[in-house]
Amino acid sequence: SYVLTQPPSVSVAPGRTASITCGGKNIENESVHWYQLKSGQAPVLVVFDNNDRPSGIPERFSGSKSGKTATLTISRVEVGDEADYHCQVWHDGSDPIVFGGGTKLTVL
Amino acid sequence: EAQLLESGGGLVQPGGSLRLSCTASGFTFTKYAMIWFRQPPGKGLEWVSIISDDGGSAYYADSVRGRLTISRDNSKNTLFLQMNNLRPGDTARYYCAKATSIYQGYYFDYWGQGTLVTVSS
Numbered sequence: 001s002y003v004l005t006q007p008p009s010v011s012v013a014p015g016r017t018a019s020i021t022c023g024g025k026n027i028e029n030e031s032v033h034w035y036q037l038k039s040g041q042a043p044v045l046v047v048f049d050n051n052d053r054p055s056g057i058p059e060r061f062s063g064s065k066s067g068k069t070a071t072l073t074i075s076r077v078e079v080g081d082e083a084d085y086h087c088q089v090w091h092d093g094s095d096p097i098v099f100g101g102g103t104k105l106t107v108l
Numbered sequence: 109e110a111q112l113l114e115s116g117g118g119l120v121q122p123g124g125s126l127r128l129s130c131t132a133s134g135f136t137f138t139k140y141a142m143i144w145f146r147q148p149p150g151k152g153l154e155w156v157s158i159i160s161d162d163g164g165s166a167y168y169a170d171s172v173r174g175r176l177t178i179s180r181d182n183s184k185n186t187l188f189l190q191m192n193n194l195r196p197g198d199t200a201r202y203y204c205a206k207a208t209s210i211y212q213g214y215y216f217d218y219w220g221q222g223t224l225v226t227v228s229s
Binding site: 033035037042045054095 | 170208
């Protein structure tokens with residue numbers, strides 16, 4: 001089955017830029033989505049289809065792809081951005097909905 | 109804005125059953141596929157089951173096929189997950205989500221806060 005690989009953790013100081021990566025075979029051919037999970041809250045879609053932002057999501061959140069890696073970039077990081085971030089693709093097959101293992105973003 | 113509210117979780121013994129519900133509002137429920145996800149303690153997200161907008165098609169993750177059944181009542185804007193023969197490995201927070209179709213499958217743009225299912229003796 002298809003595998004997405006994320007770093008377990010990323011740390012960043014407030015006001016700086018955080019980059020969270022998501023690697024997968026031939027990911028350049030996939031549509032990648034990103035979700036923010038905070039304990040006790042409903043997960044939030046922050047980027048869909050590689051680089052589109054849902055309404056209400058700040059412009060500080062952006063997505064990109066280069067080579068075998070998709071990246072979620074959070075500019076001007078705020079304490080409130082501290083959360084787990086998961087990438088996801090739909091990959092045709094018997095197990096089509098694939099998530100990365102998640103990255104815990106810590107704002108120092 | 110779309111809102112989803114899950115209910116029905118709790119503590120159940122191995123082999124037992126639970127029925128989860130997810131009540132939807134703020135969007136036209138009948139136009140969208142819906143999905144159940146779960147997140148076991150300390151682990152990542154995994155999909156459980158997805159159902160088409162009219163309820164005519166449903167798909168399951170291998171780990172739950174034959175034990176869990178997804179359904180929906182479009183007259184009541186409600187999604188269900190009937191969980192039978194539960195195992196300790198089913199312990200997780202269960203989320204329902206609205207599925208939006210794109211050229212490659214779906215993304216999931218609204219989620220509920222989840223309901224906790226604990227399978228333990």
